[in-house]
Amino acid sequence: MYDVVIIGAGINGGLLAQRLSKFDLKIALLEKDNDVANEATAANSAIIHSGHDPKTGTLKAKLNVRGNHLWEDVCKELSVDFIRNGAFVVAVNDEEKERLKELHEQAQERGVPSRILSREEAIELEPNLSDLVVEALDLPSTAIVSPWEVTIAAVEDAMNHGLELFLHSKVVKIDKKDGYFDVTTAKGVFQAKVVINAAGVYSDEIYAMVSNNSHYQITPRRGEYYVLDRAAKPVVSRTIYPLPSEKGKGVLVVPTIHDNILIGPNSDIISDKEGKDNTAAALAYVKEQVSKTVKNIPMHTIIRTYVGLRPSHLDYDFVIQEADDVKNFINLIGVDSPGLASAPAIAEYVEEIISKMIPLKAKTEPRTPRRPWIILNRMNPQEKQNMFEQDSKFGQMVCRCELVSEGEIIDVIHRNAGARTVKAVKRRVRAGAGRCQGGFCEPRVIAILARELNIKPTQVLLDADDSTILVGETKENLA
């Protein structure tokens, strides 16, 4: 019997599991895919918003402001990157100046640091703001993280402290028993005292498995993005927002912790929860919109496009509560933006709810911190040479664009929540995330995965279970 079963290993499931791993609890984290952080967590704007934007009085506003406070410590504890690079909301005409002032006042009421900058002051700090910009709202507490790296690190850390992760474990049925649940997956049945529904775009379906009167409906909102090659001096150093609209925060220019620039997203309501295809219309829209806020964007350095599906529902606010009609079943439904920014606060909030269901007794033994990822590219030559002297595989370069060695890749394969696919390697160490998009390193990464996992190269997957890469050996088809 598990004390807690968490459905969904995204940022919310992951951070909650990590938080709960500090208590004397038996916890299972169920994930339908072959890696954690695979859906919305892998494809969003990667921003820790300040909390200036959500509507007053909502859970979104409360948890975003609190989340922004908690994020830095979460990243420190997990030894992952956190950069408080700040953000500007820019006004491009006089009417927008009025709305900028309202946003500023809203931020002030919430204790979110903010100030209005004249065009001249703003340009001084961000010289590539467009010529249309007349004023900017400076939000210095805004930050950036890598959502998937945080999630992977959180799950790894929780597993180091007893969490059981089950991949390939899509939940197909949940039965309410007397005082517990039977959660049925492709991998077997899990008995749980408390169930957390953190299933993102599928959270409505998960809830409907235990409730006959669920009125929740996830209507994914698709956002499309461009990724620009990393640059020594990116076009902006802060996140640049236009003024928000009913459809969301608009098309942003976002520096990443790896010195790339993200441009996007648009916002299209779609019905297909697997509708992760880029469309020509949205990509054109993003390009057109972004020119209003930032100029001199080196669009010739685009290296990739991607799509994220926001798990939006029919109402505005997050639903984070014990289900009205199912005791000990906690829903996280409609956790779209600012879901990432709120995530540590959501974990804290859910912990509070759980504490009223089952006793939470803190573990007494001292907690060993998670061992950080090895990132040779950030070390000086002597530090790198020291790593090489421990293992010559740190001297074999695999990814020429992001400068990743074989030793670093082997390390992330053999950790808890380790990499099993080419994409999983990319998410952890960035091999394949650079300007050649794996053209150079993919054959080498496949060879390493095959060797380390003791499988054939033809069995190595790009991503999901049907994403075979090599279909056979040459000469096989020839009679």
Added chain:
Amino acid sequence: MKHYQLVIIGGGSAGLAAAVSAYDNGVSDILILERDKELGGILQQCIHNGFGVHTFKQELSGPGFAERFIDLVNQKHITYKLNAMVIHLNDDKILEYVSPEEGYVVIKAGAIVLAMGCRERTRGAIAVPGYRPSGVWSAGTAQRYLNMEGFMVGKKIFILGSGDIGLIMARRLTLEGAEVKGVAEIMPYSNGLPRNIKQCLEDFDIPLFLSHTITKIDGLDRVSGVTIAQVDASMQPIEGTEKTFDVDTVLFSIGLIPENALSEEANIDMDPKTRGPKVDESYQTSLKGVFACGNVLHVHDLVDFVAEEGSKAGVAAAKYINEKLQSGSVIITIPKEGIGYIVPQRIQAINCDKTVELMFRVRKQYKNVELVIKKDDEVLRVIKKKHLAPAEMEKVILKASDVAECQHSLSIEVVEVAA
């Protein structure tokens, strides 16, 4: 810190040719750094023939061509390191490389030849709509899988771009038992060599769709299909012209980009048109003692010309090391109407022995035009051309004396001739 007279970054055709010629011109302390497991660069995966017609007067395979230079390097006992990737370069000619034999090594070079070659443009770079499943590669990566790793990438193939690698791969995959359903090219003409269109597509009945591009890639996990459409004059897909193909693989052969991360790190002046360093008549970059040749400088059509350029850069590097390279008054070359770029970008007449070679590409296809070369706005030479295409690099050889008389610039332009 160890010091070498000459460090060559990249052991492909340009780097090997540069090493051999530098050696022949009196430089003995040479180090070639090659990131792959053997010398030869991309030639090692080009197992088709057609290499060496200019250099060796015979048709060789890629590995065969490479072997000629590798033998010379070995005969001359030129030092090289394999699996050795240069990861940093600064403007003091200090570089850091890494290899599984030595680890992380920082060295200082008297002179450097940049010969890192180029990389392929990817699907991501042109933002092709659709899903992002497995089964999508640049053609060169697929070539490596087939010819070096021994694996098939798919059974039903579509190829975007009619560059030579894509055409070669259409034939290669067909011979390996795959079904190549077609090649789409966004331009109204092919960017490949005419012989490759004939021998790789026509001979195998593989259709070529000119003025077409991919508008969608289907398949959540593995490619399950591709949609193409005809494009209008502004390269936009025309609604209603879509065709779909049932394929499991899409290859991209949509151009090559000089691989200049190191050059940029060393703050070398770059030409946005070639995306390679700006060089002078001696292939010297803006950083004194640093030379560039081959595909890192500008993308070539034939390896023979890459090796020839490497050879010349090697000679120039030797001159520099022996303090025979001079500094004199500088003129610039200007690509005018119809010309995409010119290499070299600047010329010091003092270093030109007898002739100066200008290499350039036109921006689009032309028929029956004149190439007009001007010296300080005065016509120096007019060359009649029946046919010009961006896919074919053009060369003009000028007399050193013509350049010596030049005050500020040489320019080239395409002039349409009244019929």
